[in-house]
Amino acid sequence: MKYTNTMTLIFPNKSVNEGFARVSVAAFVAQTDPTLQELSEIKTAVSEAVTNSIVHGYGDSEGLIHIKAQLINNRVRITVKDSGVGIPDIEKAQEPCYTTGGEERAGMGFTIMKSFSDSFKVRSKVGKGTTVIMEKEISGKRY
Amino acid sequence: MIEHRTLNDSMIITIHGEIDHHSASGLRKDIDFIVKKDNPKKLVLDFSDVSFCDSSGIAVVLGRYKLMSSIGGFLELTRLPPAIRKIFDMADIGRIIKIAD
Numbered sequence: 001m002k003y004t005n006t007m008t009l010i011f012p013n014k015s016v017n018e019g020f021a022r023v024s025v026a027a028f029v030a031q032t033d034p035t036l037q038e039l040s041e042i043k044t045a046v047s048e049a050v051t052n053s054i055v056h057g058y059g060d061s062e063g064l065i066h067i068k069a070q071l072i073n074n075r076v077r078i079t080v081k082d083s084g085v086g087i088p089d090i091e092k093a094q095e096p097c098y099t100t101g102g103e104e105r106a107g108m109g110f111t112i113m114k115s116f117s118d119s120f121k122v123r124s125k126v127g128k129g130t131t132v133i134m135e136k137e138i139s140g141k142r143y
Numbered sequence: 144m145i146e147h148r149t150l151n152d153s154m155i156i157t158i159h160g161e162i163d164h165h166s167a168s169g170l171r172k173d174i175d176f177i178v179k180k181d182n183p184k185k186l187v188l189d190f191s192d193v194s195f196c197d198s199s200g201i202a203v204v205l206g207r208y209k210l211m212s213s214i215g216g217f218l219e220l221t222r223l224p225p226a227i228r229k230i231f232d233m234a235d236i237g238r239i240i241k242i243a244d
Contacts, residue, residue: 015163015164018163019161019165019195041226043195047163047195047197048197051163051164051198051199096233096234097234104167104202104203105198105199106198106199106201106234107198108198108234111233111234112197112198
């Protein structure tokens with residue numbers, strides 16, 4: 001289906017960019033007249049995806065994170081992509097409370113992303129990177 | 144940014160602003176410094192002025208639960224905004240940590 005609007009954001013894996021990423025995506029989605037709750041859920045889901053790329057995808061290496069947001073009527077598709085280490089076992093990674101993070105991590109990222117989106121896909125290849133695609137129906141005005 | 148005050152045996156820490164992966168390590172350090180200095184019997188984390196929180200906040204809470212348990216104390220969360228309460232419920236935090244209103 002052809003999108004009505006789109007934007008792409010590319011930034012390095014610095015944790016300070018987590019806030020920038022979620023606010024930017026929220027600002028883009030604002031044109032669909034979302035509720036505060038929908039915006040909050042989108043910001044949280046984006047934050048989880050970006051944090052995963054930073055903490056797990058790249059770790060101590062440097063790399064870029066690509067976010068693409070597309071609007072198709074009142075549905076937003078958000079793609080977060082990294083070219084990091086990839087996920088060896090995607091099923092295991094999505095188990096609540098499972099984490100490979102060395103530091104203090106809750107292992108709730110995927111659970112939260114799934115809960116806050118209407119459709120959720122993750123594609124990953126070890127050594128190549130990970131892409132997360134989330135879609136959410138916004139209850140507001142139609143384009 | 145945090146503020147703290149003591150009430151009897153309890154240390155009440157009010158967290159201000161956003162809790163994400165970026166701010167989590169600073170938040171941990173600040174809370175742990177106060178707790179280790181004052182050794183309260185109960186630590187209460189007030190979330191009323193937290194404008195954003197993702198699973199990094201859950202990790203901070205779980206870590207502080209471990210800290211309080213290690214000194215024989217308790218952790219309580221209070222005034223969680225609904226959106227934040229929602230993700231803490233997803234992680235079933237209420238099963239091990241008291242969530243007060």
